[in-house]
Amino acid sequence: MQDKGTIGENFVNELAFNSFFKFWCYPNPKFENGDKKEICDLLILFNSIAIIISVKNYEFKGKHFRYFNNTIEKSVKQLHGAYRLLFGNQEVKIKHPDKELETFPKNQIKKFFLLTINLGEDVKFYPFNQVTKNDDYVTIFDKDSFQTIIKELDTIPDFIDYLEKRESLFKNKFTLILPGGEYDFPLETQKEFFQIAGENNTDFILISGTEKDLLAHFFKNKRNFPDALNKDSNGFYLIIDEDWKDFQKEEKVRNKLRANRASYFIDKFVQHELFVNLNPMREKLAKTLLSFDRLTRRMISNSYFEFHDRYKDKKGLYFGRRYGDFNGVGIVFTFYTNEMTLEMINTFNNLAIESFNLFSNYKSKSMILISSNKDHRFKFAFVEKVEKYPESLEEEIRRDVQTVGWFKNIEEIRDNENEFPK
Numbered sequence: 001m002q003d004k005g006t007i008g009e010n011f012v013n014e015l016a017f018n019s020f021f022k023f024w025c026y027p028n029p030k031f032e033n034g035d036k037k038e039i040c041d042l043l044i045l046f047n048s049i050a051i052i053i054s055v056k057n058y059e060f061k062g063k064h065f066r067y068f069n070n071t072i073e074k075s076v077k078q079l080h081g082a083y084r085l086l087f088g089n090q091e092v093k094i095k096h097p098d099k100e101l102e103t104f105p106k107n108q109i110k111k112f113f114l115l116t117i118n119l120g121e122d123v124k125f126y127p128f129n130q131v132t133k134n135d136d137y138v139t140i141f142d143k144d145s146f147q148t149i150i151k152e153l154d155t156i157p158d159f160i161d162y163l164e165k166r167e168s169l170f171k172n173k174f175t176l177i178l179p180g181g182e183y184d185f186p187l188e189t190q191k192e193f194f195q196i197a198g199e200n201n202t203d204f205i206l207i208s209g210t211e212k213d214l215l216a217h218f219f220k221n222k223r224n225f226p227d228a229l230n231k232d233s234n235g236f237y238l239i240i241d242e243d244w245k246d247f248q249k250e251e252k253v254r255n256k257l258r259a260n261r262a263s264y265f266i267d268k269f270v271q272h273e274l275f276v277n278l279n280p281m282r283e284k285l286a287k288t289l290l291s292f293d294r295l296t297r298r299m300i301s302n303s304y305f306e307f308h309d310r311y312k313d314k315k316g317l318y319f320g321r322r323y324g325d326f327n328g329v330g331i332v333f334t335f336y337t338n339e340m341t342l343e344m345i346n347t348f349n350n351l352a353i354e355s356f357n358l359f360s361n362y363k364s365k366s367m368i369l370i371s372s373n374k375d376h377r378f379k380f381a382f383v384e385k386v387e388k389y390p391e392s393l394e395e396e397i398r399r400d401v402q403t404v405g406w407f408k409n410i411e412e413i414r415d416n417e418n419e420f421p422k
Contacts, residue, residue, distance in 0.1 A: 009041050013025065020156055025042060031093075032094060034092070055119065064124070086106060117140075118143070126179075127176060179211075209239065216240075220247065226238065253420065262305060264301075266301055288366065288368060311374075318335075338373055354389070358397050365385070366382070
């Protein structure tokens, strides 16, 4: 029978795997070249970002201070220890369940986040954030809020955006959140609440509601927190009870859910095309695609389906092309017919990449090719670093393009999606 700690860790791991792909998640990583002790409960490594997570599954028994001591205080110490080890002077080897032993890439990490996730339920209030001995910010989630946020912000860019803005606003502000109902505050709880509030001598914020309610305002405020919280004040009381429930009833939220369905084409493409026979090129391509947030994935996916539908009935020697740039990453779609040979397909795909680089004046810093036929049989390529071609090659590309008659009618991937369609 599993203990409560293991049950809690499995709960968090499953949510993270489903949102961020297991490939980037290291459950219970150990100091493999040291004392073999567990470093943290979950480590997420993606490009230059590290997320260090501590999970506590201590049952709340009505005493807030005891609960905080057994969860938040211990968790903050563990996170501090994990950070010191990972970013200290010694080399740290870690092991992913599906990969070889590797060195923690501390010199490549540009941003790190420390998270405490408390799974005890029915807590009437809790600190919204803490800091370690080094004054590193610790984000605190309860079970319900983490479950919702990881579902709603289910890409690493979306999740990181929330964490960064949350930290920027609430750091150096003593914040208590009160998820309990208005009449769910017995006398003993009131005493505990006023005791912890009275010990504070810094700027403070009280939030009546849950972090889900705060997330509703984050979405409604174009992915920012309520403007009132940004105003200069040494104290603020924000009442947002039930705002998430009301927000979920709005038609635009249902429209977003429907619109986002297309975006999972990118997730499935990574899982079913790139994670098969994984090699360095496929991994870099996967990381690049997964660096897009959910809205960008939707734009790319919708453009792919529209592009494919336009050409799926073409026959003979026909080759379609489309290009778009997203923050320096070029996306090239091509369509090939079944009558084309593999040599022809490869030649035209190569020319498509080269010509879009040339005729866009090397706008994209890297380039992704996704090529398919009517049956969605994919071919793909990734140019990690686009460099200007020699003049002789540029002239050759221009001649080839003129020969095949390209660039008379250029198709572009449009950046015209609204997160909450009307």
